[in-house]
Amino acid sequence: MNGRTAAVRRTLGSTTATVYAIFVVVAIAGAILAATAGSAFFTEGNLESLLTATTVLGLVAIGQTLVVLLGSLDLSVPFVVSLSSVLAAGVMLGSADNLVAGILTAVVASTLIGLVNGLLVGLVKINGFIATLGIGLIVSGYLFTNYQGSTGQASPQLVAFGGLTLGFVPVTTILMFACLAIVMVLLTRTRTGMHVFAVGGDPEVARMSGVRNAVPVIVAHALSGLFAGLAGLVVVARLGVGSPQVGSQGGYDLLSIAAVVLGGAVLAGGRGSLWGSLGGILIFATIDSILGILQVNPYLKDVVRGVIIIVAVAVYARRSVPRRPARFGGGAR
Amino acid sequence: MPALSIRSLSKSFFGYPVLSDIDIDLEVGEVHGLVGENGAGKSTLMKILAGVYAPDSGSIHLGETDLRFTHPTQAHAAGISTVFQEFNLLPDRSVAQNIYLGREPRVRGFVSSALMNRNAQALFDSLGVTTISASARVGDLSVAQQQIVEIAKALSYDARVISMDEPTAALADHEVALLYGIIRTLTSRGVTILYVSHRLREIFDLCDRISVLKDGVLVTTRAAAELDEQELVRLMVGRPLSTFFATADADAVVGDVVLSLQSAGNAWVDDISLELRSGEIVGMAGLQGAGRTEVLEGIAGSAPFTRGTVEVAGKTVRIRSPRRAIQLGIAHITEDRKATGLALGQSVLDNALSVVRATTPRRVGAARRRALTMLQDLELSARGPDQEVRYLSGGNQQKVVLAKWLLTEPRVLLLDEPTRGIDVGAKQALYVLMRTLAAAGHAILMVSSELPELIGMADRILVLRDGRLVAELPAASDEETILAAASGIDTGVAA
Numbered sequence: 001m002n003g004r005t006a007a008v009r010r011t012l013g014s015t016t017a018t019v020y021a022i023f024v025v026v027a028i029a030g031a032i033l034a035a036t037a038g039s040a041f042f043t044e045g046n047l048e049s050l051l052t053a054t055t056v057l058g059l060v061a062i063g064q065t066l067v068v069l070l071g072s073l074d075l076s077v078p079f080v081v082s083l084s085s086v087l088a089a090g091v092m093l094g095s096a097d098n099l100v101a102g103i104l105t106a107v108v109a110s111t112l113i114g115l116v117n118g119l120l121v122g123l124v125k126i127n128g129f130i131a132t133l134g135i136g137l138i139v140s141g142y143l144f145t146n147y148q149g150s151t152g153q154a155s156p157q158l159v160a161f162g163g164l165t166l167g168f169v170p171v172t173t174i175l176m177f178a179c180l181a182i183v184m185v186l187l188t189r190t191r192t193g194m195h196v197f198a199v200g201g202d203p204e205v206a207r208m209s210g211v212r213n214a215v216p217v218i219v220a221h222a223l224s225g226l227f228a229g230l231a232g233l234v235v236v237a238r239l240g241v242g243s244p245q246v247g248s249q250g251g252y253d254l255l256s257i258a259a260v261v262l263g264g265a266v267l268a269g270g271r272g273s274l275w276g277s278l279g280g281i282l283i284f285a286t287i288d289s290i291l292g293i294l295q296v297n298p299y300l301k302d303v304v305r306g307v308i309i310i311v312a313v314a315v316y317a318r319r320s321v322p323r324r325p326a327r328f329g330g331g332a333r
Numbered sequence: 334m335p336a337l338s339i340r341s342l343s344k345s346f347f348g349y350p351v352l353s354d355i356d357i358d359l360e361v362g363e364v365h366g367l368v369g370e371n372g373a374g375k376s377t378l379m380k381i382l383a384g385v386y387a388p389d390s391g392s393i394h395l396g397e398t399d400l401r402f403t404h405p406t407q408a409h410a411a412g413i414s415t416v417f418q419e420f421n422l423l424p425d426r427s428v429a430q431n432i433y434l435g436r437e438p439r440v441r442g443f444v445s446s447a448l449m450n451r452n453a454q455a456l457f458d459s460l461g462v463t464t465i466s467a468s469a470r471v472g473d474l475s476v477a478q479q480q481i482v483e484i485a486k487a488l489s490y491d492a493r494v495i496s497m498d499e500p501t502a503a504l505a506d507h508e509v510a511l512l513y514g515i516i517r518t519l520t521s522r523g524v525t526i527l528y529v530s531h532r533l534r535e536i537f538d539l540c541d542r543i544s545v546l547k548d549g550v551l552v553t554t555r556a557a558a559e560l561d562e563q564e565l566v567r568l569m570v571g572r573p574l575s576t577f578f579a580t581a582d583a584d585a586v587v588g589d590v591v592l593s594l595q596s597a598g599n600a601w602v603d604d605i606s607l608e609l610r611s612g613e614i615v616g617m618a619g620l621q622g623a624g625r626t627e628v629l630e631g632i633a634g635s636a637p638f639t640r641g642t643v644e645v646a647g648k649t650v651r652i653r654s655p656r657r658a659i660q661l662g663i664a665h666i667t668e669d670r671k672a673t674g675l676a677l678g679q680s681v682l683d684n685a686l687s688v689v690r691a692t693t694p695r696r697v698g699a700a701r702r703r704a705l706t707m708l709q710d711l712e713l714s715a716r717g718p719d720q721e722v723r724y725l726s727g728g729n730q731q732k733v734v735l736a737k738w739l740l741t742e743p744r745v746l747l748l749d750e751p752t753r754g755i756d757v758g759a760k761q762a763l764y765v766l767m768r769t770l771a772a773a774g775h776a777i778l779m780v781s782s783e784l785p786e787l788i789g790m791a792d793r794i795l796v797l798r799d800g801r802l803v804a805e806l807p808a809a810s811d812e813e814t815i816l817a818a819a820s821g822i823d824t825g826v827a828a
Contacts (some may be wrong), residue, residue, distance in 0.1 A: 189443040201423040210406040210435035326600030
């Protein structure tokens with residue numbers, strides 16, 4: 001067997017490939033179900049709404065993937081999404097002049113929250129689950145004491161940008177893919193990115209190899225904050241107003257983690273991929289879309305999501321490597 | 334001028350000297366063997382060279398420079414690399430990513446995977462290794478290939494001195510030959526190798542000179558040509574066996590067979606046949622990786638046997654899980670107390686009751702009443718039954734593990750390295766306890782890497798090599814005989 005066939009076999013056997021295989025199966029099943037219900041699945045309108053649904057969760061999941069690769073979690077994302085939306089809408093107040101100021105305020109505040117998460121996890125050594133839960137609660141408290149219901153108004157350009165499409169592809173989706181590409185470069189072409197995998201895989205091995213473990217931890221958490229902030233801006237562009245509840249209603253914390261895990265990442269860290277996470281989100285968006293077409297009870301989609309996560313992770317778990325090499329043939333009793 | 338000089342190096346842990354006044358010179362391009370029994374101080378010496386521990390006194394000189402390490406990366410920077418027994422690799426990353434972790438080569442600010450792979454491949458080429466691809470995932474490699482990746486990583490720091498701790502422990506014979514080739518390539522380039530191994534054949538195959546450590550003291554450094562295997566074993570052992578071990582009572586009765594294995598095996602051990610009688614202590618010897626732990630795990634159901642027959646008290650049984658083993662009266666005191674023996678964050682009492690709670694909940698009340706007496710009998714020194722076991726010393730932690738298993742009223746006790754990491758006083762207490770348990774009718778199977786302990790305690794000694802039982806030796810066997818059987822060399826004594 002030469003190197004190339006080995007590489008092909010590895011790619012075909014990889015978890016990411018499995019994720020997209022599941023996606024294709026779900027999409028085909030969806031098309032068939034939609035056809036039996038008398039409507040088409042692959043229409044431009046339908047695909048556009050599918051991609052739109054992918055964008056916000058996609059942005060959050062990009063950051064979440066980074067954090068999960070490290071072996072940490074970010075539970076503060078839904079509140080950062082909300083905060084970003086109310087800050088942006090609150091600064092813009094419907095005026096074109098305040099567009100840049102609004103975007104900057106939202107992005108800087110979100111990144112700072114991510115940075116605080118990173119400092120708590122990387123330097124103070126608080127468990128990521130706890131640190132981001134605490135920060136999330138603080139932000140949530142701030143939101144609900146200062147805002148009741150929708151607030152502010154988006155600049156008209158932002159609303160226009162939110163509605164822009166290239167063919168049936170929303171420009172915000174293209175923006176999300178651009179972010180994905182940047183993070184891909186970060187993970188594969190920079191030391192910090194490579195060290196995200198190393199610290200997630202085994203912090204002690206990383207440390208013994210001379211890696212300063214705090215750096216990837218802080219960078220990944222800060223980026224998770226930034227991407228949640230961008231997701232908040234996309235929300236404002238769609239809704240036209242800021243909302244203190246939009247993040248928690250979206251359930252972005254658990255959904256993004258679920259998408260990352262569905263994409264083949266291991267919560268203990270060190271293993272996972274951005275493409276996998278994207279596949280996870282596409283699967284979720286497709287299911288939502290199909291169930292929408294079929295007009296089934298919306299709560300049923302959570303049941304379907306739950307089943308898919310469990311089945312997928314059970315499939316991945318079956319491939320885990322044996323813990324030590326065999327010396328003798330297994331042999332039946 | 335030597336490549337590396339170690340001068341009057343001393344190190345003690347908790348006031349207990351582990352290395353005293355060691356002087357060794359490593360010449361440029363030599364393979365220097367470091368041998369000694371377990372606990373002789375070899376690992377400590379290697380860890381000092383690697384910058385993991387700082388010495389209490391003494392110095393290390395590399396050429397003209399005096400070295401002081403406070404972190405492993407400083408040792409690497411100085412040109413000293415260490416290949417430890419446990420792999421320091423990330424299984425999910427590629428070979429090249431592992432080798433250059435923390436020092437990824439960059440082109441115009443970006444890490445270049447192509448350059449990294451090329452460098453790694455060049456490194457393998459220079460070692461004459463053609464079977465490892467730089468882009469392969471480390472977890473997909475064989476253990477031998479991972480070992481070579483470790484060596485390549487050590488070398489990639491431009492190491493002038495590489496120390497290797499039991500590099501062949503996990504390797505098969507034909508893989509060992511590959512390692513020999515690599516070591517010869519390295520020395521021909523002027524790299525100095527410090528080679529630690531229990532396998533004396535390898536020491537003689539490879540080494541130019543040999544240093545022998547015993548109880549933290551350097552016994553001698555000699556040219557390998559001046560020594561033969563018998564002489565080397567004598568230098569390593571040559572220690573009077575004190576009355577340190579509790580002796581069996583003259584009227585101790587060995588009873589019926591309680592556990593018997595016939596040709597038991599699985600993926601890690603093969604064709605294991607043995608009998609264990611109540612009232613006896615059977616020792617199991619073997620080199621690192623010989624399969625001793627795997628035999629215990631097979632009996633205890635944590636890595637079940639897939640072949641052969643197991644009988645407990647005369648009845649054929651299939652032990653497919655630890656739960657089944659516990660129900661049959663088998664207690665498995667594991668090697669790694671902290672990972673598999675104790676819940677460190679829980680109290681003494683919770684730990685002591687954990688197995689009873691899990692397997693025979695109806696007996697928890699009775700076990701709780703007995704637990705306190707038992708902990709007292711074991712002379713546990715703790716603030717009380719509510720103290721977290723995390724804060725106990727190694728010896729006291731081991732007592733909690735023992736209490737936990739004794740509360741299940743087992744017939745068979747499987748002890749894996751029961752005295753590892755506990756101090757001398759606690760060891761002696763444990764020896765006395767083992768004798769008491771045997772006298773009370775328990776059957777004990779003990780794995781230990783410390784030969785004096787096996788010889789002192791066991792009524793007979795089974796020797797494993799490469800996953801198979803190769804010898805059964807009587808109680809009074811000497812260390813030379815056991816070592817010979819375990820390593821497969823001929824010291825002139827029939828094994």
